[in-house]
Amino acid sequence: MRLSARIARFLVAGAAGFVVDVGVLSALVWCGADPRPARLVSFLAAMTLTWQINRVTTFGDRAGPATVAEFLRYAMASGLAALINLGVYMGLVTWGGAFRTWPVLAVAIATALSMTVNFLSYLKLVFSPRPR
Structure with a gap:
């Protein structure tokens, strides 16, 4: 998949997550x-x-079958990015x-x-390429 298509899909997923988070x-x-605590619940849903x-x-x-390990890697990456977001903003x-x-x-x-x-x-870390 081309990088531009991957980024566009990533942005759409983020927009959908934002709508769920706010909703x-x-x-x-x-x-x-x-x-x-409501924000923690909404963040988890999103x-x-x-x-x-x-x-x-x-x-x-790139994704294989959905696993708990994959979800936990995704959650850790999302949490790290959230900390970066808040830290940069506060700074x-x-x-x-x-x-x-x-x-x-x-x-912004x-x-x-x-x-x-x-x-x-x-x-690079969550969705490893599928072997062919």
Whole structure:
């Protein structure tokens, strides 16, 4: 599969995950849940969905049968990228300047970095090529 097609599919999976994340979070908060633990539930739901989409479409030519080990590698890679996202965001906003005035700039940079880490870790560590 061409890299551009793989990246496009990765972005679609991410968009679907975002919709599920926001939807589950909103529903849980609407039902009275504390938004902090609700966010953990919504993140897990979104991550599970993106694992399924990515393993079938984005990395379908590289993925073998779905296994718990593969899901755990995916979860660890996703968690690492989330930590990078939050760390970069917090660092930029703490550093100040334009990032404190326009924190959306910090979100954009943090998201770009974490998405790159996600994509590369999924490509190289989570979905190993199938033997032919």
